[in-house]
Amino acid sequence: MYRRWRHRPEISASSSEAALAQAAPDRWPPLLEPSERPVTSIDGFGLGLRTEHYSDFRSGQPAADWLEIISENYMVPGGRPLQHLDAIRAHYPMVMHGVSLSIGSTDPLNMQYLADLKALIARVQPGWVSDHICWTGVDHANLHDLLPMPCTEAALKHMVERVQRVQDFLGQRIALENASTYVAFAGDDMNEWEFVRELAERADCWLLLDVNNVYVSARNHGFDGRRYIDALPSQRIRQIHLAGHEDLGDTLIDTHDHPICPGVFDLYAYTLDRHGWVPTMIERDDHIPPLSELLAELDQVRAIAAAAQTPHCGQDACREAA
Amino acid sequence: MNSTTASTLTAQLHAFARAITADTAPPDTDELFRPTPQGGPPRIEIYRHAYRARLTDALRENYPVLHRVQGDEAFDELAEKFIAASPSQTPSIRWFGSALPAWLAANSAQLSHPALADLARMEWALCTAFDAADDSPLTVNDLLAHAPEAWPELRFTGHPSLRLIALDWAVEPLWHALSDNPEAETAAPEAQPHHLLVSRQNDQTQWRSVEAFEADLLQAALAGESFAELCERAAATQGEQAAAAVAGHLRVWVEAGLLTA
Numbered sequence: 001m002y003r004r005w006r007h008r009p010e011i012s013a014s015s016s017e018a019a020l021a022q023a024a025p026d027r028w029p030p031l032l033e034p035s036e037r038p039v040t041s042i043d044g045f046g047l048g049l050r051t052e053h054y055s056d057f058r059s060g061q062p063a064a065d066w067l068e069i070i071s072e073n074y075m076v077p078g079g080r081p082l083q084h085l086d087a088i089r090a091h092y093p094m095v096m097h098g099v100s101l102s103i104g105s106t107d108p109l110n111m112q113y114l115a116d117l118k119a120l121i122a123r124v125q126p127g128w129v130s131d132h133i134c135w136t137g138v139d140h141a142n143l144h145d146l147l148p149m150p151c152t153e154a155a156l157k158h159m160v161e162r163v164q165r166v167q168d169f170l171g172q173r174i175a176l177e178n179a180s181t182y183v184a185f186a187g188d189d190m191n192e193w194e195f196v197r198e199l200a201e202r203a204d205c206w207l208l209l210d211v212n213n214v215y216v217s218a219r220n221h222g223f224d225g226r227r228y229i230d231a232l233p234s235q236r237i238r239q240i241h242l243a244g245h246e247d248l249g250d251t252l253i254d255t256h257d258h259p260i261c262p263g264v265f266d267l268y269a270y271t272l273d274r275h276g277w278v279p280t281m282i283e284r285d286d287h288i289p290p291l292s293e294l295l296a297e298l299d300q301v302r303a304i305a306a307a308a309q310t311p312h313c314g315q316d317a318c319r320e321a322a
Numbered sequence: 323m324n325s326t327t328a329s330t331l332t333a334q335l336h337a338f339a340r341a342i343t344a345d346t347a348p349p350d351t352d353e354l355f356r357p358t359p360q361g362g363p364p365r366i367e368i369y370r371h372a373y374r375a376r377l378t379d380a381l382r383e384n385y386p387v388l389h390r391v392q393g394d395e396a397f398d399e400l401a402e403k404f405i406a407a408s409p410s411q412t413p414s415i416r417w418f419g420s421a422l423p424a425w426l427a428a429n430s431a432q433l434s435h436p437a438l439a440d441l442a443r444m445e446w447a448l449c450t451a452f453d454a455a456d457d458s459p460l461t462v463n464d465l466l467a468h469a470p471e472a473w474p475e476l477r478f479t480g481h482p483s484l485r486l487i488a489l490d491w492a493v494e495p496l497w498h499a500l501s502d503n504p505e506a507e508t509a510a511p512e513a514q515p516h517h518l519l520v521s522r523q524n525d526q527t528q529w530r531s532v533e534a535f536e537a538d539l540l541q542a543a544l545a546g547e548s549f550a551e552l553c554e555r556a557a558a559t560q561g562e563q564a565a566a567a568v569a570g571h572l573r574v575w576v577e578a579g580l581l582t583a
Binding site: 072073075076077078079080081082083100102104105106110113135137138139140141142143144145147150152154155158182183184185186187188220221222250251253 | 330331332334335336338339342343351353354356358359360362364365366368372373376377380409410411412413414415416418452453454455456457482483522525
């Protein structure tokens with residue numbers, strides 16, 4: 001079970017301000033350099049669990065070291081989705097990845113969503129929980145998209161406060177992922193990578209670095225993706241996503257329906273050289289191929305990581321640790 | 323955050339949201355966003371398209387037979403109007419479309435036949451029974467374990483997946499035909515007020531049409547009437563056979579996993 005970091009009533013949107021003002025800055029365990037991190041249940045190379053592959057994962061032991069679930073897919077009252085989840089979780093370590101936290105929105109945090117998320121955490125016992133640096137709607141209308149934040153000091157302060165409230169409620173650090181973006185606000189007063197770095201440091205959260213998203217946004221906005229990677233604090237990067245996208249020339253669309261392209265693999269190798277080993281997975285959300293194809297693509301990722309000489313724990317040891 | 327910067331952030335997000343959801347030509351976003359590196363206008367159309375496509379796909383998944391009846395073009399047109407009229411308000415997109423049956427009933431001009439609002443009600447019932455909460459079903463042995471003198475006061479609870487809905491049209495043949503074969507030729511549903519029973523047993527979602535007597539009895543049972551009260555209710559039409567009729571239906575419900583222990 002998760003330890004309760006602090007015992008206090010559930011935070012309501014109207015009463016949280018004072019409580020946060022009193023929060024000590026060092027509420028979480030100290031950060032460790034990547035090489036100092038203990039072996040955890042999540043290491044090696046993972047895949048996003050998709051319904052198309054339920055039978056593969058239930059009937060055998062496909063060679064993924066861990067799986068990532070979309071939290072919302074299992075935030076349902078009961079039935080088969082949760083049965084599949086429990087059966088597969090018995091054999092694989094998991095992390096939870098959400099799309100509905102809307103951490104950047106100016107609407108109040110949805111405490112019912114957070115309570116449901118916390119209940120799923122108790123069920124899954126994930127290595128960690130993640131969502132996106134984005135907002136998904138305002139005025140209680142959910143647009144169901146990962147919409148970019150203005151990269152401003154005001155937005156940063158707003159998000160830091162909300163991340164801290166979420167972490168307090170869940171009793172653990174969360175990991176936040178950089179989203180792919182197609183527009184940039186005229187009022188920005190810092191680069192996205194500065195925004196992401198400051199958010200992670202000030203909110204004391206993890207980063208889920210989506211290398212494909214860096215690549216997509218770099219092409220869409222005309223910056224060098226390596227500058228983005230360079231700016232991130234190594235000890236905050238908990239997980240890496242790799243994925244494919246649609247290349248329309250002037251614009252890349254983050255469709256997650258293609259194999260990983262060579263440019264993203266190059267940026268991934270650069271990331272490992274720069275930051276050291278980080279557990280890595282392939283995220284495919286559409287045109288889901290047979291599992292064997294994704295496992296073959298995962299072998300490509302393994303080869304690139306091996307070439308980057310990044311130490312990581314043996315797969316068997318990881319599975320036993322789970 | 324001081325109020326000025328907070329209101330700036332709020333204004334930025336609201337302007338972005340309006341540009342995405344605006345029905346026709348989006349508001350000018352040239353002041354809100356930077357031009358592209360190529361000097362082009364902001365790529366707001368990517369977000370506008372994704373918003374509608376994602377929600378339309380969610381409706382197609384939750385209403386697969388309605389989609390088949392309407393066809394791609396008419397369904398998408400209907401979806402666009404529904405999305406504009408009834409934006410999603412739930413964190414998970416899985417629940418988008420809960421308001422569609424009521425919206426269709428109030429906007430039947432959008433449909434090729436008014437019965438399709440009932441088809442949508444049937445599909446939403448099936449879709450929510452699928453992942454309704456789990457609970458232990460009541461068994462025949464559970465019932466038989468009660469002493470005869472305890473029976474008059476027995477009361478019953480429906481399984482969380484149980485849905486009993488009143489329909490004006492016989493849409494079940496249409497659902498059946500198009501679920502089996504997306505290209506099936508189907509006749510227009512006939513007007514026939516009745517009840518549809520949807521539930522989940524052994525992880526399988528199931529449905530059947532229900533006659534008026536059974537529907538009335540089941541509704542009363544779910545509302546908390548005791549076995550004795552159900553028998554009194556049944557006596558109006560079944561006379562001396564009331565207790566046997568209630569017991570008979572009870573057995574059918576239990577065997578179908580409709581009640582919980």
